[in-house]
Amino acid sequence: MTEQKxxxxxxxxxxxxxxxxxxxxxxxxxxxxxxxxxxxxVGRTHKPHVSRMTIRVDADPEYARRIATNLHKLVxxxxxxxxxxxxHIVRDLALIKVRNDDAESRNTIxxxxxxxxxxxxxxxxxxxxxxxxxxxxxxxxxxxxVRPVGIVEMIRTGLVAMxxxxxxxxxxxxxxxxxxxxxxxxxxxxxxxx
Amino acid sequence: MQLNGSEIIMECLIRExxxxxxxxxxxxxxPTYDAMSKYHDQIHHVLVRHEQGASHMADGYARxxxxxxxxxxxxxxxxxxxxxGLATAMMDSSPVVAITGQVALAAIGSDAFQETDVxxxxxxxxxxxxxxxxxxxxxxxxxxxxxxxxxxxxxxxxVDVPKDVQNAYxxxxxxxxxxVLPGYQPPSSADEADIDAALKLISEAERPVILAGHGILxxxxxxxxxxxxxxxxxxxxxxxxxxxxxxEDHPLVVGMMGMHGxxxxxxxxxxxxxxxxxGMRFDDRVTGNLKTYATKARKIHVDIDRSxxxxxxxxxxGIAGDLKTVLKQMLPKIKDKTHPQWMGRIRDWLEDSxxxxxxxxxxNGKLLGAQVINDIWKYTDGDAITVSDVGQHQMxxxxxxxxxxxxxxxTSGGLGTMGFGLPAAIGAKFGMPHEEVxxxxxxxxxxxxxxxxxxxxQEKLNINIAVVxxxxxxxxxxxxxxFYDKRYESTPMFSPDFCKLADAYGxxxxxxxxxxxxxxxxxxxxxxxxxxxxxxxxEKEEMVYPMVASGADLHDMKRRPKPGEVQ
Numbered sequence: 124m125t126e127q128k129x130x131x132x133x134x135x136x137x138x139x140x141x142x143x144x145x146x147x148x149x150x151x152x153x154x155x156x157x158x159x160x161x162x163x164x165v166g167r168t169h170k171p172h173v174s175r176m177t178i179r180v181d182a183d184p185e186y187a188r189r190i191a192t193n194l195h196k197l198v199x200x201x202x203x204x205x206x207x208x209x210x211h212i213v214r215d216l217a218l219i220k221v222r223n224d225d226a227e228s229r230n231t232i233x234x235x236x237x238x239x240x241x242x243x244x245x246x247x248x249x250x251x252x253x254x255x256x257x258x259x260x261x262x263x264x265x266x267x268x269v270r271p272v273g274i275v276e277m278i279r280t281g282l283v284a285m286x287x288x289x290x291x292x293x294x295x296x297x298x299x300x301x302x303x304x305x306x307x308x309x310x311x312x313x314x315x316x317x
Numbered sequence: 318m319q320l321n322g323s324e325i326i327m328e329c330l331i332r333e334x335x336x337x338x339x340x341x342x343x344x345x346x347x348p349t350y351d352a353m354s355k356y357h358d359q360i361h362h363v364l365v366r367h368e369q370g371a372s373h374m375a376d377g378y379a380r381x382x383x384x385x386x387x388x389x390x391x392x393x394x395x396x397x398x399x400x401x402g403l404a405t406a407m408m409d410s411s412p413v414v415a416i417t418g419q420v421a422l423a424a425i426g427s428d429a430f431q432e433t434d435v436x437x438x439x440x441x442x443x444x445x446x447x448x449x450x451x452x453x454x455x456x457x458x459x460x461x462x463x464x465x466x467x468x469x470x471x472x473x474x475x476v477d478v479p480k481d482v483q484n485a486y487x488x489x490x491x492x493x494x495x496x497v498l499p500g501y502q503p504p505s506s507a508d509e510a511d512i513d514a515a516l517k518l519i520s521e522a523e524r525p526v527i528l529a530g531h532g533i534l535x536x537x538x539x540x541x542x543x544x545x546x547x548x549x550x551x552x553x554x555x556x557x558x559x560x561x562x563x564x565e566d567h568p569l570v571v572g573m574m575g576m577h578g579x580x581x582x583x584x585x586x587x588x589x590x591x592x593x594x595x596g597m598r599f600d601d602r603v604t605g606n607l608k609t610y611a612t613k614a615r616k617i618h619v620d621i622d623r624s625x626x627x628x629x630x631x632x633x634x635g636i637a638g639d640l641k642t643v644l645k646q647m648l649p650k651i652k653d654k655t656h657p658q659w660m661g662r663i664r665d666w667l668e669d670s671x672x673x674x675x676x677x678x679x680x681n682g683k684l685l686g687a688q689v690i691n692d693i694w695k696y697t698d699g700d701a702i703t704v705s706d707v708g709q710h711q712m713x714x715x716x717x718x719x720x721x722x723x724x725x726x727x728t729s730g731g732l733g734t735m736g737f738g739l740p741a742a743i744g745a746k747f748g749m750p751h752e753e754v755x756x757x758x759x760x761x762x763x764x765x766x767x768x769x770x771x772x773x774x775q776e777k778l779n780i781n782i783a784v785v786x787x788x789x790x791x792x793x794x795x796x797x798x799x800f801y802d803k804r805y806e807s808t809p810m811f812s813p814d815f816c817k818l819a820d821a822y823g824x825x826x827x828x829x830x831x832x833x834x835x836x837x838x839x840x841x842x843x844x845x846x847x848x849x850x851x852x853x854x855x856e857k858e859e860m861v862y863p864m865v866a867s868g869a870d871l872h873d874m875k876r877r878p879k880p881g882e883v884q
Contacts, residue, residue, distance in 0.1 A: 140500065144436065144448075151440050185627065192624035198445045198465060201500040296499035 133187035134206040135178040140199040162281030210287040222273030223251040320489040323352035329459040339374040343391025346418030348483035366768035370740035372402020377744030393431030404442040408731025412471035421481040444472030452485040464496040469503030470622040507638040522591035531558035532596015541644035554582040565719035575603035577712040581666035587872040599629040605871035690717040696839035701753040706738030706762030709791035736765030760786040773848040781842040819850040826850040
């Protein structure tokens with residue numbers, strides 16, 4: 124395995140306001156406090172004004188608690204939860220471009236993809252693109268199997284996570300209407316967070 | 318009512334109760350300065366000589382009054398000059414709102430003249446900041462900024478307003494509704510279970526010590542602290558910023574803790590079996606080596622900032638809450654106690670300190686910094702607001718000017734900002750015009766912001782400036798003497814003739830070279846209505862004792878030898 128597991132990994136989920144500069148505030152906090160992040164993903168939720176982050180850190184529970192309390196101090200962070208305290212599901216998505224220029228490589232790829240929840244989503248005479256969604260561990264096993272074929276390009280999204288069952292991590296938050304007509308076209312160089 | 322952004326800023330400031338603001342005009346903030354002329358009778362603008370002075374003045378005003386201090390500057394260099402003052406306010410949890418002009422929206426990101434990404438620059442040194450991109454957001458944003466600055470753990474908030482937003486007109490409707498911030502809900506009361514757990518530790522303790530910090534003052538919990546201490550007869554140690562949490566002549570007060578703290582305080586903390594830390598954050602300057610810090614003690618920590626709990630020191634009971642509220646929850650359940658044996662040990666340590674105290678020793682006619690501070694204390698009846706700078710004189714102030722009332726010692730504790738003293742004293746005087754205000758500064762720090770002398774003169778401000786001049790960057794020199802073999806690299810310091818300098822500003826002044834002149838000098842300063850400057854020429858190579866070297870164990874203090882004892 125390429126990845127060494129020296130410290131346990133902790134998954135933190137944060138609901139944040141979908142405002143310009145929020146990602147900057149969070150990354151600045153991590154840099155400033157010296158928190159080591161393994162992966163950080165941001166995405167929309169079913170509420171347009173709320174984004175959700177999944178932060179994966181190499182940390183013991185005490186360290187994770189420090190990260191959570193510091194995240195909570197940010198005004199735009201609505202709620203923070205350490206998911207490891209409850210049953211939860213994590214998923215990572217990878218796009219892998221592999222060599223596909225002879226019969227052997229084509230057969231191997233097809234065979235591997237049948238054994239994993241993976242798909243071949245683009246095929247050309249030289250290369251193919253594989254898509255694989257799964258937990259970190261399964262994804263890594265898959266990548267190691269594909270590697271001998273010849274990976275030429277790869278991207279992983281980083282983990283997203285969700286508590287299982289009725290453990291709902293959501294917010295009823297809404298900013299007061301009249302005072303906050305939202306401006307959408309920002310040109311402040313920070314970019315919107317999504 | 319149709320108002321432009323600049324007028325909205327002024328209207329909102331008035332509604333927040335702002336009566337003075339400190340700033341410096343420039344291109345991108347000009348519309349707001351133009352609007353000021355319509356509001357002269359409600360808000361007084363103090364023209365500073367450097368924007369750093371503006372942020373320190375707003376900070377000094379805030380520390381002296383507990384109200385939000387306001388500073389204002391233009392874009393680019395104006396805003397970046399505020400940064401040191403914002404960082405100072407951030408570290409010491411001082412409520413400040415900074416308003417900065419920004420280049421017009423369309424020019425943002427184009428490297429326009431005097432453009433800086435100010436929200437980016439100030440991100441780590443503010444509690445929160447805003448770039449307002451729509452005039453319709455302005456009123457609510459300013460309301461939010463004040464709310465965030467003054468509530469919870471207070472801190473500086475910056476609002477960056479592009480020039481065209483200042484010029485844009487809109488229907489002004491002041492947002493009367495309360496600020497709603499779901500991601501920002503400072504804790505207030507504690508769980509009763511935590512209160513009970515804390516009380517259990519207190520009832521079991523034989524050698525308890527209270528560590529009282531700045532939070533006592535900010536939560537206005539002086540009365541509750543006193544009741545807690547008196548009923549349980551627990552001795553109180555103070556952080557630098559906690560001074561004033563209880564009158565220092567109270568029999569339960571041991572003294573300041575930490576690097577240059579009272580030795581008895583440090584010994585008490587190291588020997589204690591219970592620390593009750595109230596509104597303080599176990600800064601490295603008060604703990605020394607964390608591995609050997611208060612190892613015999615269980616710990617209770619109450620702070621409004623949850624992230625401070627278990628940050629530096631692992632605690633047994635951590636309570637995130639407002640101190641006044643939490644102490645009020647505790648008091649009805651508390652059992653009266655005494656610790657006569659423990660108090661006896663502390664008195665022995667204090668007695669030992671007394672024998673070593675330089676103020677009780679003959680200085681052979683030399684004028685010492687400690688004497689200067691102690692005499693200022695004596696001749697101001699110990700009742701002035703003193704604003705110190707950073708360095709030896711700052712520690713001497715903490716040691717030799719006991720404070721009886723809260724918010725009468727203003728000093729840059731967390732950031733240790735040289736140059737803080739004079740501008741912060743100016744801000745404090747605006748907030749507390751009927752109080753006697755002394756800026757106590759060293760020759761080094763004074764020269765960093767002495768341009769604000771002109772501000773004090775222009776405002777006819779009745780402040781007294783004590784320049785403790787030892788011709789050195791004294792605290793750095795002390796470290797060089799102790800840890801760098803007396804290699805005084807870049808610490809001997811030329812200074813102008815401070816009295817002639819004061820003359821140039823039209824400031825009445827006096828030079829003091831011997832202790833016999835002390836009373837006359839302090840009375841001279843007190844009797845003049847307007848700024849005065851006294852230069853105290855003191856012994857060049859004085860040391861501040863006790864001293865816990867950086868990272869050393871808290872009980873491992875360098876002490877001044879007793880008379881007759883060889884060092």
